[in-house]
Amino acid sequence: MTNFKNLRGMVDLLPAHSQGWQKVESIALKHFSRAGLNEIRTPIIEQTELFSRGIGENTDVVGKEMYSFDDRGGRSCTLRPEGTASVARSIVQHGLLNNGPQRLWYRGPMFRYERPQAGRQRQFHQIGVEFVGLPSxxxxxxxxxxxxxxxxxxxxxxxxxxxxxxxxxxxRNVFKEELKNWLNQRFDLLDEDSRKRINVNPLRILDTKNKSTKELLFEAPSLKDFLSNKSKIRFDYLLDLLDKLKIPHKINNNLVRGLDYYSHTAFEITSEHLGSQATVCGGGRYDGLISELGGPRAPSIGWAIGMERLIILAGEKILQSKSPDVYVIHRGDKAEQLALEITCQLRSFNLKIELDYSGSSFSKQFKRADKSRARWALIIGEDEASKGQLLIKKLRHKPKDVESNEYTFLKEDLDQLIKKLID
RNA sequence: GCGGGCGUCGCCAAGUGGUUAAGGCAGCGGCUUGUGGCGCCGCUAUUCGGGGGUUCGAAUCCCCUCGCUCGCCCCA
Structure with missing residues (x-):
């Protein structure tokens, strides 16, 4: 097999699905624009240190999932594994916070070197929102x-x-110490993974999938008991607000999330229909990130949605492409010119027109017209071309109306034809 | 990185050692030189992911390899 194939985990978006993506993106844009957000676009490559510092040296994303390489100048570069670090960098670099808090959205490909499985790819796409400089x-x-x-x-x-x-x-630091102590006292009861994590990232142990460790943790100190009064009040108020907005929510005290920069609020939106990768949206507050990257103190919050997972959940329905309004059938040299001319004119009225290129018999062209699911066929043969006429026929009509579904217009009376097509 | 499943035409898919590798969908052409949605007819894999081996003979057995897929870890 000498043919080329896409790299593992890299996926082509084929024509059959592209309209579904466009539909979802346009819905997103509507929501963002009415919420007063502005788009930000950053490069998909950054210097590696931005991610290792921003996301956290000990996270899985940085530790084993980054696409890193040295460029020709010997600089270590990394394909972005997520969007927030880049956005934060850009905000700091360009001093955007001098203009006040930033309400931003972004979209684009992200890269993580993992084994692909359902709802997981090496190149995947996120659409995300960041509110930067807003502590409220x-x-x-x-x-x-x-x-x-x-x-x-x-x-x-x-x-x-x-x-x-x-x-x-x-x-969290107080809690971490307490948790470490507690875990160390039960070291030999832990699974191997959790043992490794005790000193590196003890919080993640709370999220373990290991059954026996999970049971053990029922007795463990709980982060919620270590929240300061201020933090508690803050969280309770947020839950109140969500109630007011009628957004149902479930408190999950073990939800920690894998990126180091989160503080206070962490959340995920999950679906039972996604298989084992259940998270379609993940996010949280990152009050320290901007200053960590050299910017001012700027408490912030954001989320990212995985487009592929979203599309999976949206299902077949959203992937169906719009059928043409008119399928143009023609035969003969003169007809071909008129067909092209009319096709372009109709398009200027925002009608979706498909032009047949086969040059085969009318019968074949009608079959294709039918298959295209077009509402109308526009027929231009030798007769029409020489008389300057346009014949349209309504497709997908009940057989009993056969006689009444063809209409002829002069090519000069295009506006009448269009009126017929639209009603 | 570690487990399980799978790899026959663009898609779905039969075939589990014997001369020509079913079938369906899609595609192309015809029945029908100007009228579709139905029907009928024809065409479309020298080849079974790749390489090696066993055998008189392999898509079918063995070995290696590549790929896909599902799950674990983790995340979108």
Whole structure:
């Protein structure tokens, strides 16, 4: 086999699916624009250190999933594994916060070197929102509601919003020490993975899928008992606001998420219809990231939605492409010129026109017209061409109306023809 | 990185050692030189992911390899 193939985990978006993506993206744009967000586009390659510093040296994403390489100048570069770090970098670099808080959205490909499986690819696409420089609890609620409303509008059902508070950095550090102690006392009861994590990233152990460790953890100290009063009040208020917005939510005290920069609010929107990769949207608050990258103190919150997973959930319906309004059938040299001319004219009226190129018999062309699911056929043969006439025929009509579904117009009376096509 | 399943035409798919590798969909052509949605007829894989081996003979057995897929870890 000498033919070329796409790299593992890299997926072509084929014509049969592209209109579905466009549909979803246009719904997203509608939601973003009415929420007053502006788009930001950043490069898909950054210097490696941006991600290792921003996302966290000990995270799985940085530790084993990055597409990194040295460029010809010997600089270590990385294909972005997520969007937030790049957006934060750009905001700091261009001093955008001097113009006040930033409400932004982005979309594009992300890269993670993992074994592909259902709902997971090496190149995948995220569409995301970042509210930067807004400490208010209201912004948490607003940001979540944008995601929720968007997903609902796309037609998704059976979604669950899981939410947790990680507290402030101080809360969490106290808790981490306490948890480490507790875990170390039960070291030989832990599974291998969790043992490795104790010192590196003890919080992630809370999220373990290992059964016996999970049972053990029922007795473990809980992060929520270490939240300061301030953090608790903040979280409770957020839950209140979500109630007011009628967004159902489930508190999940073990929801930690894999990126280091989160504090206070962490959330995921999941679906039971996705197989084992259940998260369609993940996000949270990152109050320290901007300053960590050299910017001002700018508490922020955002989320990212996985487009591929979203499309899976939206299902077949959204992938169906729009059928043409008119399928143009023609035969003969003179007819061909008129057909092209009329096709272009009709398109200027925003009608979707498909022009037959086969030059085969009328019978064949009609068959193709039918297959295209067009509402109308426009027929130009030798007769029409010489008389300057246009014949249209309504397709997909009940047989009893056969005699009444053809109409002839002079090519000068295009506006009458269009009127007929539209009604 | 670690487990399980699978690889026959663009898609679905029969075939499990014996001369020509079913069938369906899609495509192309015809029945029908100007009228579709139905029907009928014809055409479309020297070849079974690739390489090696066993055998008189392999898509069918063995070995290696590549790929896909599902799951674990983790995430969108």
């Amino acid at each position: 609890v209201m912004s948490d609620a607003e940001v979540i509601s944008i995601a929720w409303d968007f997903l609902k509008d796309v037609g998704l059902v059976d979604l669950t919003l899981e939410i947790n508070s990680l507290g402030s950095n101080e809360d």
